[in-house]
Amino acid sequence: MAKLDGKRLLACCANGAGSSLMMENAIKKVLKKYNIKPSELRHCAVSEGKSAARNYDLVFCARTFVKNFEGVGANTIVIPLKNVMSDKEIEAALKEADLLD
Amino acid sequence: MASVLQNIVEKKHYRFIDGEGVSWQEAVRLSAESLVADGSVSEDYYKQIVACIEKFGPYVVFEHNIAMPHTTENATGAFKTGIGFMVSKHMIDFGVDEFGDKKEANLFFTLSAVNPEEHMNNIQQLSFIFMNEPLIDALAQARTPEDILAAEAKFPCEEME
Numbered sequence: 001m002a003k004l005d006g007k008r009l010l011a012c013c014a015n016g017a018g019s020s021l022m023m024e025n026a027i028k029k030v031l032k033k034y035n036i037k038p039s040e041l042r043h044c045a046v047s048e049g050k051s052a053a054r055n056y057d058l059v060f061c062a063r064t065f066v067k068n069f070e071g072v073g074a075n076t077i078v079i080p081l082k083n084v085m086s087d088k089e090i091e092a093a094l095k096e097a098d099l100l101d
Numbered sequence: 102m103a104s105v106l107q108n109i110v111e112k113k114h115y116r117f118i119d120g121e122g123v124s125w126q127e128a129v130r131l132s133a134e135s136l137v138a139d140g141s142v143s144e145d146y147y148k149q150i151v152a153c154i155e156k157f158g159p160y161v162v163f164e165h166n167i168a169m170p171h172t173t174e175n176a177t178g179a180f181k182t183g184i185g186f187m188v189s190k191h192m193i194d195f196g197v198d199e200f201g202d203k204k205e206a207n208l209f210f211t212l213s214a215v216n217p218e219e220h221m222n223n224i225q226q227l228s229f230i231f232m233n234e235p236l237i238d239a240l241a242q243a244r245t246p247e248d249i250l251a252a253e254a255k256f257p258c259e260e261m262e
Contacts, residue, residue: 014156015153015171015174016174017171017172017212017220018161018224021220022227022228022231025224025225025228063200064157064160064198064200085228085232
């Protein structure tokens with residue numbers, strides 16, 4: 001079983017309508033490549049994500065929004081991205097966090 | 102199904118500007134003008150986008166000088182889902198982000214989102230376009246709607262079916 005199987009994934013951007021959707025698509029690409037089956041993958045606005053984050057295992061956001069997730073708790077890993085549509089960057093970040101097998 | 106670029110041309114959702122000395126706020130307004138023209142968004146719609154960028158910084162400016170100004174789904178003044186495409190001959194300066202990276206754009210894809218399915222499809226196609234560097238370079242050189250279609254014909258996005 002992949003490390004991220006059954007995990008809950010969230011992608012956040014300012015509005016929850018533009019770049020978070022792009023992020024979600026890029027994340028899907030990586031999940032497909034590694035045949036990972038998370039239990040949930042969705043996107044939303046940072047304002048909503050702030051309180052929702054603790055219910056997720058992984059939160060992806062543009063690096064400018066990282067500060068919104070300070071104090072989210074040890075159970076949630078926040079992954080900041082420089083380029084939100086880069087599946088390569090997402091893959092590298094997951095590798096770095098030792099979440100890929 | 103028509104591609105987003107074909108839709109842009111068909112709906113006349115494009116604009117070509119010189120852009121010299123144009124502020125990013127003004128550029129955002131200009132990029133939405135073609136959406137205003139056919140009633141896709143209100144004249145004031147762009148102000149929400151400007152406010153959003155002022156609040157969160159120029160995070161809507163991606164790599165390769167692409168800007169995707171947008172607000173939330175079903176924002177006030179958004180009546181139809183669409184993309185206002187704009188090419189500026191000169192770079193539009195969005196300033197420096199909090200990490201010290203200079204942000205500037207010459208390609209604008211300004212979004213209005215009303216219909217979730219249509220919007221989702223737009224975003225999906227745009228992410229393929231944004232990762233297609235030869236196409237992006239060709240679009241940045243476009244000065245006419247025919248140039249947009251020619252660029253897409255020359256550098257198609259293979260992921261798109």
